[in-house]
Amino acid sequence: MAASLSSSVSSLQSSLQLLDNSINTLDSGVNDFPRLCKVLQTTRHFELLPEPTLREAQQSLLDEITPSIAHLLSLASNHVEKLARREQGLKAKCDLQEGRLSSNSDARSSATRAQSQSNALRGRLAGSGGGSSANAAELRRLVQKKERLKYAVERLELQSTQRERQLRKSMAAQ
Structure with missing residues (x-):
């Protein structure tokens, strides 16, 4: 047993x-x-993505951004149109003011002409005798009325041309 144990x-x-x-x-x-x-x-x-996934991401980004871009573009175009209308209004106002200034200078020159005519008429009336102050006052009143009416007509013509210009521009914009 010792041998088997020793072998174990x-x-x-x-x-x-x-x-x-x-x-x-x-x-x-x-x-x-x-x-x-x-x-x-x-x-x-670098992450490699398949092409369909990339296209889907691009399309979703495009779908998300497009309405915002369209809205911003419409706001910008509205503002540009508003500024263009304002510019046209200011130009028309400038034209109207220039017309008024030129009509004032014309009115002054015509007023001096009327003054000289009334002076000449006064001289004639004074030479003829009575009622000259009443005739002179009447003449002054008529000359002033004529100048007022001339100024009103010129102003209305300028406004008419301004409105025609605005109408043409609005028709061209459509």
Whole structure:
């Protein structure tokens, strides 16, 4: 029995030695495993996407942005049209004011002409005798009325041309 026991012990010792060698071999192979995991780990620097996914993303972005862009464009065009109308109004106002200034200078020159005519008429009436102050006042009143009416007609003509211009521009814009 001692022989069988000694063969069992020697077999057990050889198994332990074999197991110890296997553990050492595994330990040397696994010892560098964390570094190998880090080295072998793949890092994606650029993500590759399939083309349909990319097109879907582009389309969803386009669908999201398009209404906002359209709204902003309409606001911008409305503002530009408003500024254009304001510019035209200011130009028409300028034309009207220039017309008024020129009519004032014309009125002054015609007023001096009327003054000279009334002076000449006064001279004639004074030479003829009575009622000259009443005739002169009447003449002054008529001359002033004539100037007022001339100014009103010129103003109305300028306003008419301004409105015609605005109507043409509004028709051209449509």
